[in-house]
Amino acid sequence: MTKTDSILCISDLHLSPERPDVFQAFRSFLNNKAESASDLFILGDFFNLWIGDDDPDAFSGQVANALAALADSGTNIHIMHGNRDFLLGEKFCETCRASLIHEPYVLSCFGREYLLMHGDSLCTRDNDYMAFRAMVRNPQWQSDFLSRPLSERQAFANEARAKSKSMSSNKAEDIMDVSPEDVIKVLSDHQQKTLIHGHTHRPDIHALDFSGTPGLRIVLGDWDKKGWYLKISQEGHEMQDFAI
Numbered sequence: 043m044t045k046t047d048s049i050l051c052i053s054d055l056h057l058s059p060e061r062p063d064v065f066q067a068f069r070s071f072l073n074n075k076a077e078s079a080s081d082l083f084i085l086g087d088f089f090n091l092w093i094g095d096d097d098p099d100a101f102s103g104q105v106a107n108a109l110a111a112l113a114d115s116g117t118n119i120h121i122m123h124g125n126r127d128f129l130l131g132e133k134f135c136e137t138c139r140a141s142l143i144h145e146p147y148v149l150s151c152f153g154r155e156y157l158l159m160h161g162d163s164l165c166t167r168d169n170d171y172m173a174f175r176a177m178v179r180n181p182q183w184q185s186d187f188l189s190r191p192l193s194e195r196q197a198f199a200n201e202a203r204a205k206s207k208s209m210s211s212n213k214a215e216d217i218m219d220v221s222p223e224d225v226i227k228v229l230s231d232h233q234q235k236t237l238i239h240g241h242t243h244r245p246d247i248h249a250l251d252f253s254g255t256p257g258l259r260i261v262l263g264d265w266d267k268k269g270w271y272l273k274i275s276q277e278g279h280e281m282q283d284f285a286i
């Protein structure tokens with residue numbers, strides 16, 4: 043199939059064996075939408091949980107095969123870490139024939155630039171989460187964690203998930219959203235005006251103001267009852283959604 047000049051961005055699919063419907067929706071998305079795109083950017087939380095590339099899980103093998111087929115058809119695949127799959131490594135990306143990219147990533151296309159992030163690092167008003175993030179994103183912590191048996195890693199992940207769920211239920215909505223000041227700061231630090239991120243599950247396009255100069259914050263949606271993707275082309279960008 044001929045690739046058109048378009049780039050697709052998705053995030054927060056939270057793929058897991060418990061949601062075969064989401065995986066099925068992803069497979070149709072690959073065949074019907076992504077196959078005609080030149081590039082697919084996956085901006086984190088592609089998997090609901092990732093405890094290491096050495097986890098001999100059949101489901102992730104199926105996902106890798108689906109991505110590898112897309113890569114073999116000529117679409118470039120780029121994967122960024124989210125807060126649930128930050129341990130996803132080069133080994134898995136090699137299997138999918140995808141490249142692992144790191145945030146913040148500047149995407150230059152069609153004479154425009156976009157700053158790509160997962161979004162969790164901008165939720166700076168959530169102190170508990172920021173402390174947890176600082177711990178688990180530490181390379182020493184990660185190499186220590188990855189050296190433990192899979193059962194131990196799984197138990198840690200389950201506990202962390204339960205803890206985060208119970209803490210989230212007591213938090214005000216805006217604490218778990220991105221901090222507007224940090225959005226402006228990260229964009230300014232990288233001389234950018236348009237941010238694309240996921241994580242918050244609040245798909246929308248927000249106008250930004252850089253002391254009179256306009257900017258944009260494009261928020262991708264999570265895949266649950268609906269799937270979401272952003273299509274970037276010569277004409278501009280458009281958010282699309284479809285039923286799952």
Ligand SMILES: [Mn+2]
Pocket residue numbers: 054086087124125126160162240241242
């Ligand atoms: Mn996330």
